[in-house]
Amino acid sequence: MQNFKTYLLLILLFLISSSNYALDIDPCKHSKDIEFWKPFCDLCGCATSSGSSGFGTLSNANFIGLRYISQSFKSRDGIFTNSPSSYEYVNTYQLWTQIPISQKIYISASLPYQDLKRTFDSGAVNEELDGFGDASVMGWFKWQFYKKNTNDSIPYPVTRPLSKHALQIGVGAKLPTGEFEEQLTDRVNPGFQVGTGSLDAILSLGYNFSGDRVGFSSIFTYYLKGENKNDYRYGNQFNYTGTAFYRIPFNRSALTPFLGLSGDSYKEIEQYGEQQADTNGNILNGTFGAEYATGKFIIGANAAIPVSQDLFGGNVHANEKLSFYVNFML
Amino acid sequence: MKNIFYILLACIVFIYGCKSDTPEISYAPTSISLEAPSNFPELKYELSNNPITQEGFDLGKALFYEGRLSSNNAIPCAFCHEQAFAFTHHGHTLSHGVNGGIGFRNSPPIQNLGYFSDFMWDGAASHLDLQPIIPITSELEMDETLSNIELKLKEDAYYQKQFQLAFEDGAISSENILKALSQFMLMMVSSNSKYDKYIRNEDGVTLTDIELRGQTIFQNKCTSCHATDLFTDQSYRNTGLPVNPVLNDKGRYNVLENEADLYKFKVPSLRNIEKTFPYMHDGRFSTLAAVLNFYDEGMVENGGVVDESLLREDGSFGIPLTEVEKTELIAFLLTLTDDEFLNDTRFAEF
Amino acid sequence: MKITNFFTILLLSVTILSCSSDDEGTESLDGQSGNLVIKFDNGVGDQDFIFDVSYNKSSEESYKLSSVKYLVSNIELTNSDGTTFLYPVDDNAFIVDEADANAAGEIWITLENVPAADYTDISFGVGIDQERFLKGADGQGDLLEIAQEKGMLWSWATGFRFIRLDGSFSNSTITDEALNIHMGSVGTSLDNYREVSLELPNTVLVREDATPELHVKADISVVFDGETSVVLADGYNQVHTDEVTTPIIANNIMGMFSVHHVHNE
Numbered sequence: 047m048q049n050f051k052t053y054l055l056l057i058l059l060f061l062i063s064s065s066n067y068a069l070d071i072d073p074c075k076h077s078k079d080i081e082f083w084k085p086f087c088d089l090c091g092c093a094t095s096s097g098s099s100g101f102g103t104l105s106n107a108n109f110i111g112l113r114y115i116s117q118s119f120k121s122r123d124g125i126f127t128n129s130p131s132s133y134e135y136v137n138t139y140q141l142w143t144q145i146p147i148s149q150k151i152y153i154s155a156s157l158p159y160q161d162l163k164r165t166f167d168s169g170a171v172n173e174e175l176d177g178f179g180d181a182s183v184m185g186w187f188k189w190q191f192y193k194k195n196t197n198d199s200i201p202y203p204v205t206r207p208l209s210k211h212a213l214q215i216g217v218g219a220k221l222p223t224g225e226f227e228e229q230l231t232d233r234v235n236p237g238f239q240v241g242t243g244s245l246d247a248i249l250s251l252g253y254n255f256s257g258d259r260v261g262f263s264s265i266f267t268y269y270l271k272g273e274n275k276n277d278y279r280y281g282n283q284f285n286y287t288g289t290a291f292y293r294i295p296f297n298r299s300a301l302t303p304f305l306g307l308s309g310d311s312y313k314e315i316e317q318y319g320e321q322q323a324d325t326n327g328n329i330l331n332g333t334f335g336a337e338y339a340t341g342k343f344i345i346g347a348n349a350a351i352p353v354s355q356d357l358f359g360g361n362v363h364a365n366e367k368l369s370f371y372v373n374f375m376l
Numbered sequence: 377m378k379n380i381f382y383i384l385l386a387c388i389v390f391i392y393g394c395k396s397d398t399p400e401i402s403y404a405p406t407s408i409s410l411e412a413p414s415n416f417p418e419l420k421y422e423l424s425n426n427p428i429t430q431e432g433f434d435l436g437k438a439l440f441y442e443g444r445l446s447s448n449n450a451i452p453c454a455f456c457h458e459q460a461f462a463f464t465h466h467g468h469t470l471s472h473g474v475n476g477g478i479g480f481r482n483s484p485p486i487q488n489l490g491y492f493s494d495f496m497w498d499g500a501a502s503h504l505d506l507q508p509i510i511p512i513t514s515e516l517e518m519d520e521t522l523s524n525i526e527l528k529l530k531e532d533a534y535y536q537k538q539f540q541l542a543f544e545d546g547a548i549s550s551e552n553i554l555k556a557l558s559q560f561m562l563m564m565v566s567s568n569s570k571y572d573k574y575i576r577n578e579d580g581v582t583l584t585d586i587e588l589r590g591q592t593i594f595q596n597k598c599t600s601c602h603a604t605d606l607f608t609d610q611s612y613r614n615t616g617l618p619v620n621p622v623l624n625d626k627g628r629y630n631v632l633e634n635e636a637d638l639y640k641f642k643v644p645s646l647r648n649i650e651k652t653f654p655y656m657h658d659g660r661f662s663t664l665a666a667v668l669n670f671y672d673e674g675m676v677e678n679g680g681v682v683d684e685s686l687l688r689e690d691g692s693f694g695i696p697l698t699e700v701e702k703t704e705l706i707a708f709l710l711t712l713t714d715d716e717f718l719n720d721t722r723f724a725e726f
Numbered sequence: 727m728k729i730t731n732f733f734t735i736l737l738l739s740v741t742i743l744s745c746s747s748d749d750e751g752t753e754s755l756d757g758q759s760g761n762l763v764i765k766f767d768n769g770v771g772d773q774d775f776i777f778d779v780s781y782n783k784s785s786e787e788s789y790k791l792s793s794v795k796y797l798v799s800n801i802e803l804t805n806s807d808g809t810t811f812l813y814p815v816d817d818n819a820f821i822v823d824e825a826d827a828n829a830a831g832e833i834w835i836t837l838e839n840v841p842a843a844d845y846t847d848i849s850f851g852v853g854i855d856q857e858r859f860l861k862g863a864d865g866q867g868d869l870l871e872i873a874q875e876k877g878m879l880w881s882w883a884t885g886f887r888f889i890r891l892d893g894s895f896s897n898s899t900i901t902d903e904a905l906n907i908h909m910g911s912v913g914t915s916l917d918n919y920r921e922v923s924l925e926l927p928n929t930v931l932v933r934e935d936a937t938p939e940l941h942v943k944a945d946i947s948v949v950f951d952g953e954t955s956v957v958l959a960d961g962y963n964q965v966h967t968d969e970v971t972t973p974i975i976a977n978n979i980m981g982m983f984s985v986h987h988v989h990n991e
Contacts, residue, residue, distance in 0.1 A: 123830070124767075124774065124830060124831070125767060125769075125941065125943060125986045125987070126767075126769050126772055126773055126774040127772045127773060128773050128774050129774055168829050168830065169829070170829060228990075228991055229991070231989070232939070232989045276991075317928070317990055318844075318928075318929060318931065318990065320928045320929055322927075322928060322987070323927055323987065422860065422861070422862075425861045425862055425864035425865075426862065426863070426864055493914070494913065496883075499913070500880075500882060500883030500884065501883065501884040501913075502859075502884055502885070502912075502913025502914055502915075503859065503860065503862040503863075503884055503913070504862065505862030505863035505864070506862060506863065506870075506884035506885070507884060509870070509874070509879065509881070509884060510881065510882060510883065510884065513874065513879075513881035514881060514882070521871070521874055521875065522870055522871035522874050523871040523874070523875060526871065549867065549868065549871075550863070550866070550868070550870040550871045551863045551864070551865070551866045551867060551870065552863075553863075554862070554863035554870070555862070555863045555864065558862065558863070630882070630967075631883060631912055631915075631967055632912055632915060632916060632967055632968065632969050633966065633967055633968035633969070634968075634969055
C-alpha cells in the first residue's frame, strides 16, 4: 500500500511538472458542483462557474475515480438588449483522487479533460475546443474533535471516542496545465476556455458533522487567482456550500441522498491591472443528489439548480449542472 | 592581332552607342507662374495645395475637352463652355446635357476664377477643385461618377502617361483629375481687354469719348454691385427679376435655406460681356439693350427682398437710364472684351 | 513522514508563488507600431439598430430608416503619458455605413501603423473640418469617389454630407412621410463639423503583435433626442443646409457616441 501511495504521488508530481502542454483545450468549464464537502476548483478560473464542483465523497473516503460534469450557459452575444445569444456547453471528464499521507493529513488532486462547444443564434460557425484542463492539488489537515470526558476517571478503552464534529483546513493550488487563449476573451463569457493559464491558490475551511445516519458538511473556500502570461487575471472567488445528508444502510451497501445549498461570489476580471466592467457575479444554487456505496465502489450523481444569479452584469445565464462519478476506494 | 582588337573595340563602342534607353516616365514638373494683373485684387485660390505645372495644365486641358467625363462619352466641359464665347454656351439660354436633359441655369464664363471663392450662380461650390463634381454628377448635365471616370481614363495610354508626369503619385485618382482641371482653369486669366490696357496705360490705348462717358455712367450707377476690375463684388443680390414659374429657381436660398436669400443670385463678372449672351441666371435677355431696359423699367417685387440699393425715391425698383445713357454704357461694356483671351491658343482644343 | 513534510513545503511554496505578482520588465516601445480596430455598432437606445424597423422618439413620433451613414475623420489617440497621435490626415476620413456591417452589426475601421503605446482616450470628428475643406481636392485621396459612391457627396453643391439618414416618419396624423437628414457644412459659410472626445473604459495596448479593438456604440436616437429634442413634423424631417436646423443636429450627434468596451489581445 505504501508503494502504491508513493507511486500515485510521483504521478501527480509528474503531472505538475509537465504543466506546459500546448493543447487546444477548451474553455474553462467551471462546474458548479457544490454538493461535496470540499470545494475543489477543477476548472480554470471560469468566472461563470458557480464555483468548483466540490471534491470527494460524502464519507470522505480515500479513492481514485472518474467524474463526468455537464454544464451549459446562455450568453448575450452583443452589447444590446436584443443582441442574439450564444450557448456554451461544457463537458468535463475528470480523473480524481484522494490519498492519505497520515492520520490527519491527506492530499486531493484532479486532472480534468474539457470538451466545450459554443453555438450562436446569429448563425456564426460553432466554436469547439477540447483538451486537458487545469489540474489541482490540495493538502488537507483534518482536525477531529473528541468527546468531552463526563467524569474524572480515565475512560476505558484508552482510545478517546471521536466526536461527531470535525474541522478541515486545506491549502492548495490550481495549476496552469490547460491552455488559455486570449482571443476567446473577446466574447461576453470569457470563461469559455480550457484553462486559465494562471497559477491560483486555494484556501479552504470546512466543518462537518457525521452522526449515525444524519450528517452535515459545509465548506468555505477562497480562490486567489493569479495573473497569466497575457496579464489577464480572473477575479478572486469565494465559494460556500452546505449539504445535509441521510445515510440509508442496506445489507452490504448504503444509499445516501443529500440536499444542500451552494453559492459563489466572483470579483471583476482584471487585465494589465485594470478592472473590466461587468465581469463580476454571484450565484446561489440548490443542490441535491445521492451516493450509492457498495463494496469498494461509490457511485454518485448530483444536480445543482441555480436559484438566483447575476453573472457578468446579467449577460451570462448559467443553467443546471449535473454530474456523475464512479470511485474506487483505496 | 591588333586588327582583331580594334574590331572588338569598335563592336563594343557600337553596341553601347546603339543601346537606346527607354526613357522612364517620371514626375519632373515644370512650373508655370500665374500672372497677377496689377489691377486685380488678391488671388483667392491656395496655390500651395496645387502648384501649377505645364504638365498639370496640359492634363487639365485634355480633361476639359474629354467627352469621357460624361456618361455617354460625348459631353465634355467644353460643350457648354466654349472659348470663343469666354467659355459660355454660345447662344444658349439653358444648356442641355446627356439624355437630352435640360438644365435650369445659364452657363457662366470661366475666367479669372482664381480670384473667386464661391462658384455657380448660387455659390453652391465653395472650392474650385470641387466645382466640377457638380456638373459631372448632375443627371441633367454629364451624369457620371468619379469612380467611373477613373476607370475610363485608366484605359487610355495618354492619361496613363500624363498623370505620371503631372503628379508625384502618378495616380489617376479623383484628387488628381480635379487638381488638373483647376490648374487649367486657373490659368484662364482675362485681363488684356481694351479697358485693361487703358487703365494700365499700356500700348497707348485710349477710350473713345462715348466709351468714356459710358464709363462714368457705369461708375455712378453700377459699381455698387459690379465693383473692382473683376466687375463684381462677389455678393448675392435679388435684382427684382420676375420669377420664371417654370423654373422657380430660388437662387442662393437653396444653399442655406435662409428666407433672406430667396431669389438672390451672384453678381456676375462683366468681362467679355459682349460674348457671353444671353444674360441673367436663366439667359432670359438676349442683348445688352434688353438688360438695360429691364434695369430701367422692368424690375418688380418678386417675393424675395429686392436689393435696397435698387430702391428708387418713388418706391419702385430700378436704375434710371436714358436712351443715350444706355448706348454709352453699352459702348463701355464692349471695351471689356479681351480678344487675346478669347483667341489664346493655350486654352484652345486644337 | 518525510514525504508529508516535503508535500507541506511544496504546497506552501506553491501558495506563496501564486500570491506573488509578476514583475514585468519595462519594455522599450521605440519604433514599434501596430494596428487598432474600431468597431462602430449602431443602436437605438439599448436596442440594436435594424433597417426598416419602427422606433419611437419624443413628441409621439416614430421613424424607420433605410440608410444610416456618417463620416468620421481626424481620429486621434491619447496615450497614458498624455501624448497624442493623430492618424495621418490623408487616410483619416472614413464613412461608417450600416449597410457595410458584418453579421454582428459592427462596422470595422482598422488603423494601421499606430505607434505602440498604452492608449487611454480617443477623439474624432464627425464630418470634414474647414481646414481640410479649404484644401480642395488636395490630399483627398480616394475619399471623393468613395463618398460619391455612398451618396455622401452633395451633387448640387460642393461638400460632404456628414450624416445621412433616409427613411420615413409618422405621428398620430402623418404616416410614412419622407425623412432625410443630410447634414453637412456649407462651404465656409456654415461649419457643422464637430469633434467628440471619449475616454476608454480600459487602457488599450497597441503592440507589434497585438491588435486591440474598441467597441464604439452609436445611439441613433440621440440624433433626434440629444442635447435638443427635435420635432420631425416641424421641419426636422428634412435637414440639409439650413443654418438653424443643421447645427442643432450636429450638436446632437456629438452625444451619440460612447466606447462600450475594449478588447486587448
